Amino acid sequence: MKRRLSNFLRRFRRGEDGNATVEFVIVFPAVIGVMLAGVELTFMTLNHAMLERAVDVVVRDLRLNTGSNPSHNELKSKICEKAVFIRGCSSNLKLEMIRQDPFAGITLPADPDCTDLSAEVRPVRNFENGQANELMVLRACAKIDPIFPTSTLGATLANDEGQYSLTAMSVFVQEPL
Secondary structure (H helix, E strand, C coil), rough: HHHHHHHHHHHHHHHCCCCCHHHHHHHHHHHHHHHHHHHHHHHHHHHHHHHHHHHHHHHHHHHHCCCCCCCCCHHHHHHHHHHHCCCCCCHHHEEEEEECCCCCHHHHHHHHHHHCCCCCCCCCCCCCCCCCCEEEEEEEEEEEEECCCCCCHHHHHCCCCCCCEEEEEEEEEEECC
């Protein structure tokens, strides 16, 4: 009995059957994890670029049309029209527009005002329309659902609600009439 067991163990140790399977089991999860993280990062970058571009285009229109005083919802709908790639933009986007003193420096709250799925709808924190020659800061915060929420990058980025936030900010001076 002992001899059969030692012969079996010797053959098992020298045999190379299943070598590719072991390598596949070790390497495959790492390769798939890197691929999923790459796709997640691509979509995150695309969403952020679309948000930045939409905010810049809307701010350009706002800066040149000094006579108009758009509301939070009007600016939000204009940004969502431009940022076509962001899913659920109208429900996941919140704006802050703050008047600043150009000689005192820009002071903003450290954390942007974003939507919160678990809380009741909060009013707009700070949205002031500017007058001619005033320095204004417009900050947009969008909450985005990860493409692969269980992947390493998707799980790392997501908060308690399963979303991550992207912010875009633009500073401008209202043109005089």
